[in-house]
Amino acid sequence: MRKLATMLVALMVIMTTGWAGNAGAASKAIVIDGSTTVGPIAKSFASYFMKKYKVPVTVSESGSGNGAKSLINGSCDIADMSRSMKPQEIAAAKARKINPVANVVALDGLAMIVHPSNPVRALTEAQIADIFSGRLNNWRQVGGPNFPIVVIQRESNSGTQETFKELVMKGRAVVSGAETQASNGAVKNRVSQTRGAIGFVGLGYLDASVKKIAVNGVLPSAATVKNKTYRLSRDLYMYTNGKPAGVVGTFIDLPNTPDGKRIIQELGFVPKY
């Protein structure tokens, strides 16, 4: 019995000191949460930042919606978002005395991707909307082989999904049989493995395992996104509480530095400035 009691006390001591230790660390480090699209930029920035300024940075990717939520709850310093904050979110933040400020990190194109074996090269926005709303369900209908289309969308917490719905669907509902994946990586993975699949990812996720589709005759690339000829493009944000200052300010300023621009370009995104 005595042993047990000692052990319990020891356990409590360890737990309380552990918590205290955590709390101490959190105030110094930069905590980032949010979009899986912005995630790669945040992660590369983080490793660059940690090397240069010796400040620990943690990056989690839970979707733009979760990022906004974390910022509002005060559990992160920077919320990565691939869409702008909604009025309701801003209202909720204000109610909690948090003042979300949008900082544009980079530009991104929303690339439509299909399986590499798919001969279809180009689609119009209207065709994409028809495919995702279920009106077209065979590749034959858009000039491809006689093969059913597997539509892949993102979870509703995804900023990429919201951008897609806003830019392409324009109020139409995505077909209920559409597969739903939780991240850009998962969409790319599924499309690269599924013959009939079509999905959408951020520019940074394009590689040889999937085939990008020209939209309204324009292929997504850094150049076409920057000169606005590629229609499906958007700003990527890092939201902060108030105007970023201190280490967070230095971090947010990275896209304006030459190294930051290089990192953004290397990842396949487009620097804003």
Next chain:
Amino acid sequence: MQNSNGMIDDGASKQGRSSVFIVSARKRKLQKISQKSGEATLFLIASFVAIIVLFIFWFVARDAVPFFDSLHTFREFFTSSEWYPADDPPRFGALAIIYGSLMITVGSALIAVPMGILASICLSDILPFNVRQYVKPVIEMLAAIPSVAYGFFALVVFAPLLQNSGGPILMWAWWLIATPFLLLMVIVASELLTTSIAKGAMKKTAHLGLILILGALALLLLYFVGNHLQGLMIMSGTNALNVSIILSFMALPTIVSVSEDALQAVGRDLREGSYALGATRAETIIKTVLPAASSGILAAVILGIMRALGETMVVWMASGNSSHIPDPWFNYLESVRTLTATIAGDMGEADQVTGSARFHVLFAMGLILLIVSFVSNLISERIVVRQRKVLSGQ
């Protein structure tokens, strides 16, 4: 008593006394206090666990009830399969999602239950003891693999495999499972059908003929179903079948472990009694051991099914998450969405931030899951208790 004796010994030897029974009043008091405080701590921890369960119920129900504030939303939730929580106005038809949960639970049970029960019979009654010692821990190790690892496997390895060679895989699976089963059926059926015929040459020929006819029928069945399965095209590997198979592996260790314990609990006496009456091993297992262990096995099955129903990561990664009822309704080759995956996937948007209904609907789903698993747990608990009573009564 042993504990306090030990302590007394300890104290006595330190002080170099000869008698072990003399203890100072102070020491006895200390002992009592430490004993009481230890008991109190343990009681606190135990009641804490119970309180946690109550609190979970309370908090989930508190946020779920507001969703059902009108009959309209209630009806829509259970009868419509239009799940568009982000639209304006949002539609919260969860029928397809509830159906998806049901579908993969049934699917995984169909695979895991027969497999698990047969494996546990094999472990308890057929394998020699020293082999069982190694096999059981290996099966139980399936439970130690984190679910995200299963999900990753299902998404990255199993789904493409199903897409690229799903037909042949299904065909081989059908042959492997159905051949021994049909063979057994043919033998047993021909045996049963000829029992009424008197002994002699007549019986022998009838028996042989029946085996041939039934065997031919079975072969035809094997061939045609196999052929049909081979011709199937699987459009997307992230579907209900994929998840059902993976979930059945995850449910297996629970089912095997618990039902094997139940079979062991039947005991030697009953088995030896059965053998003494001239029963064969098959008869002993089927007619004596299984009925005696049936409630324990049922409890194992319920526990295994709950494992499948509550699993989130695997279904979220590999079920495809499309909120529709497959067409036709038993089509396991289409993707489905489950309650658990919907809660995980929609939680990000569903805060107080984006309005209440979207937040509360997820709690309503959680409440459904909670109630189902709570009731099932109660039932299996009841069953186990009853079995213990029956066995100890004998």
